[in-house]
Every structure is written in structure tokens, then in C-alpha cells.
């Protein structure tokens with residue numbers, strides 16, 4: 057449905073049809089384009105990493121230590137153990153000295169938006185703007201530096217940080233950029249700030265009514281002032297030209313360079329269309345997919361019909377790509393009170409939020425995907441959103457005997473306590489984002505109050521009942537840095553160490569559990585735990601070297617970890633300069 061698509065459209069501009077073409081863009085160039093130090097993959101040979109401070113997990117989640125890792129010329133692990141063990145298995149291997157550095161399995165982000173991340177890297181970033189004047193200056197500098205961009209697009213503003221007591225205006229942007237349209241997403245993606253040129257091109261005027269579920273900010277005379285909220289964003293976004301094939305490639309290159317630098321060797325892309333699938337296959341064919349992608353088809357409409365013609369794609373090109381799941385939305389987000397709650401919002405008793413679809417319509421979408429053999433991954437934030445989806449799973453999973461498809465609820469953010477055990481009994485995976493808890497803490501408690509908050513971001517409760525949590529970040533809504541996620545999971549504090557003692561610390565994970573959720577259990581949520589997620593013979597050599605021992609440093613240091621090297625399938629795809 058278009059309005060829901062628009063709701064989350066900031067996550068990436070839709071792409072124009074991608075023409076398949078050989079590209080000369082190298083990974084090195086991609087890294088440079090993103091201002092990052094990527095390196096070309098090494099030629100493959102049998103390789104042994106020696107003198108590592110290695111950690112991995114067994115299938116039951118037990119931590120294991122090793123010093124040496126051997127993998128063959130195909131990039132598959134042959135032996136893990138001591139230097140003596142590995143040398144005996146691959147006598148002709150090249151040896152690399154890890155110099156005692158900590159080595160972990162490659163990390164996996166189970167929920168992110170790859171093209172959205174890449175688009176941000178090529179747009180204006182306003183995350184650090186401390187005043188409206190500063191934000192406008194940043195936009196003006198960007199516009200001057202990019203004279204050929206038809207639209208100036210950016211993200212990250214937050215008027216709360218500017219102490220204005222109001223939204224910024226089109227007039228403030230016009231003073232610096234008036235010859236080209238400017239479109240800037242608010243930090244949470246639920247509002248856009250545009251200039252007059254953009255309003256004109258979109259035909260938004262005093263006569264334009266507020267669309268259902270949206271709001272056009274106006275002056276006393278009813279004239280739009282330059283900020284459009286929720287469903288009203290679509291009025292302007294629909295006139296932004298589709299990303300060209302070259303822009304799409306550049307978005308993907310940017311994103312891949314960032315992901316490799318973060319130590320992410322696999323990500324689950326939460327909602328793609330035909331053009332993105334084309335590009336992923338093309339990158340896989342050319343050995344350019346330096347992070348594995350497990351993609352979800354966005355919704356069950358025309359893109360699904362096209363992409364699902366041959367059924368789920370479980371593995372493509374040495375497991376670098378898979379397309380075996382479908383992403384749906386049951387409700388919105390807590391910040392804008394779009395999440396559907398069973399009882400009214402604590403800080404706005406006139407609303408309970410809204411389910412995007414009535415139960416029968418939601419059930420039909422899930423039925424269509426499940427019947428075709430796809431894993432179904434539904435965004436649900438509020439307790440009513442979660443209940444709607446659990447009720448639907450309770451009907452559909454037995455009907456298709458589909459517990460083996462490992463269906464998921466994305467976010468599972470506010471769940472009423474009596475519904476939490478249903479995840480376990482139905483075999484539904486909670487796919488959760490630790491940094492959402494630490495970013496949302498104050499806002500979330502205002503929205504749902506002190507009682508309902510007990511079932512919010514309730515990782516410990518899920519783990520104790522035996523649920524496997526697939527961890528992620530929802531990048532670019534949050535930073536893709538998985539060490540910030542591990543830190544939040546263990547401390548329930550944000551990266552600034554707030555609040556002291558942690559926010560509802562009783563729901564924290566241990567570091568070993570958090571590592572499992574960012575590796576093996578994220579792999580499990582993609583049916584890939586037999587090929588990635590831990591370091592053991594027969595799996596792909598996906599691993600990272602980092603600058604500190606997470607199990608020895610104080611927990612407040614976990615989030616500051618730097619990745620030194622990232623290896624995917626036995627190839628080094630990132631090296632810190």
C-alpha cells in the first residue's frame with residue numbers, strides 16, 4: 057500500500073529499473089567515494105591466521121577460545137584451534153600473524169536498510185547541527201559542492217536540539233538555496249523540511265488539504281511553512297526523481313564500504329524491490345558484494361509477484377545473497393504515536409495509534425507470502441500491532457505447517473506480558489534492535505507509562521523463555537555500528553553512558569548472549585546458521601579483527617571498539633589504515 061511505503065520511504069528513494077551492465081567501479085573506488093579506507097580483496101589461497109585471541113560460539117551458545125584459524129582457497133574454514141592443529145591441516149598455507157589481536161566471527165545485522173544507508177552517505181547530514189542557522193549553512197555548502205544534483209537531499213535534523221520551540225521553515229532554506237529543490241528528512245524519518253522550490257514543484261499550496269495521517273505545517277494564513285509530517289511527506293517525495301542506475305550503484309557502493317568498516321559480514325535488508333534485487337545479483341555475479349545480504353521483499357504487491365515467480369531464493373553466489381522472506385508492516389513508530397497500542401497513549405489519551413490494516417487484510421498478505429513458501433517478517437512496534445501479528449501467525453503457521461520457516465516479528469518493541477510466551481510457542485523470532493531501547497528510553501516511557509514499559513525492549517524475558525533474538529540496528533534509523541548495539545545490549549545505556557546503572561537493567565543481556573544475537577541467532581533468523589554465524593569447519597571464513605578484547609575491557613568501552621580488518625568468505629574486504 058502506497059501510504060505505508062511512503063511512511064518509510066526516507067529509508068531509500070525507489071530506484072529506476074536497473075540496466076544490467078558490467079561496472080568498472082572497484083571496491084577501492086567505492087571506499088574512496090565514501091571517504092573510507094577499503095582495500096581490494098586479496099587473491100585467494102589457503103590461509104592460516106596465527107596468534108589470534110580468538111572467540112567463537114558453539115551451537116548451544118558456549119564461548120570457545122582459539123589462537124589459529126585455517127581456511128582453504130574457496131574461503132571455507134578447515135580448522136580452528138591451536139597453531140599446531142591448523143598447520144597440520146593446511147601445510148602449504150600462507151600464514152598471517154594476528155599479533156595477539158582479538159578475532160571474532162563476522163557480525164550480522166538482522167534488520168537494516170542498505171540503500172537508505174548508502175543514500176545518506178551521498179546526501180547532506182544534519183545530525184550534528186546545533187542551530188537552524190548552522191543546518192542551513194551546511195545545506196548551502198553541500199549545494200555549492202554538488203552543483204549537478206537536481207535535488208539537495210539530506211537527513212538528520214532535530215529542532216528539539218535547536219531550542220526554537222517551533223519547526224524550521226522554507227524561508228530559512230530559501231535564503232541560501234532557492235534555485236533548486238531541497239528536501240531534508242527529520243532524524244526519525246517522520247517529517248521533512250523543504251524549501252519553497254520543492255513546495256512549488258510538488259504543487260503544495262494553501263489550497264492543499266492535509267492528507268489522512270499527515271499534516272502540513274502552516275502559518276496563520278494557512279500557507280505551508282515548509283515542514284510536512286508523516287503521510288504529508290509523500291506530497292513532495294513523489295516528485296523526487298527516481299534514483300538513476302548510476303546513483304543506485306553509488307548508494308550500494310557507499311553502503312558496502314560502511315558495512316565492511318563496521319565489521320558486518322552479513323545484513324538482512326528489510327524491504328527491497330525489483331531494481332534492488334537486480335543490483336544485488338549483479339554485484340554478487342561480479343564478486344562485489346563484500347557483505348552478505350539476506351533480503352526481504354517489500355510487501356506482497358507487484359514487486360512480490362515479479363520476484364516470487366521462481367519461489368524463495370535461499371542462496372545465490374556462494375551464499376552472498378538470498379531472497380527468501382517478505383517484509384510487512386502492522387503499525388508505525390512510537391515517537392510519532394503511530395504504533396498501535398491496546399490502550400491509549402499515556403501522554404495522549406485521545407489516541408491508541410493505528411493498525412495499518414484491518415486483521416483480515418493483514419492476514420491475507422501474510423497468507424499470500426506464507427503460501428508461496430516465504431518467511432514472513434512483520435514490523436510491529438505497539439502491543440496491539442504485535443498482538444495482531446501473533447494472532448495471524450496462530451492461524452497461519454499451523455495451516456501451512458510452517459513453523460520451520462522461522463517467521464519473525466521485526467522490532468517486537470512493546471509487547472504485553474501475556475503475549476511474550478506466544479513467540480516461543482509459535483516459534484516466532486523476535487528481531488530486535490538494542491540501540492532502539494537506549495535511544496528511545498525517555499520518549500518510550502512517556503508514551504506507554506511505567507506499567508507497559510515492563511514489556512518493552514524486554515530482551516531478558518525473551519531470552520529466559522528460550523527465544524532466539526536476532527539482533528540488528530535498523531540502520532540508518534540508528535548507526536549501523538554493531539559494537540554500539542553490543543554495548544547497549546549489555547549495559548542498557550546509550551553511548552554516552554546514560555543513564556547511570558542502565559535503563560531497566562534487569563532486561564540486559566550478557567556479552568556472550570549479545571554476541572550470539574549478533575552472530576549465530578541472526579544467522580538462524582535467515583536459515584544460515586549452517587554456513588555462517590560462528591567459526592567452525594565447513595562454514596565460510598567470515599571474521600573480524602578488532603582493537604580490544606570485549607570480554608576483558610570494562611563494558612563502557614565495548615561501543616568504542618574499532619575494527620582493524622574484516623574478512624568475508626576468506627577474502628579481506630576492509631583493513632583499517
Ligand SMILES: [Zn+2]
Nearest residue numbers: 167168326530
Ligand atoms: Zn526498519
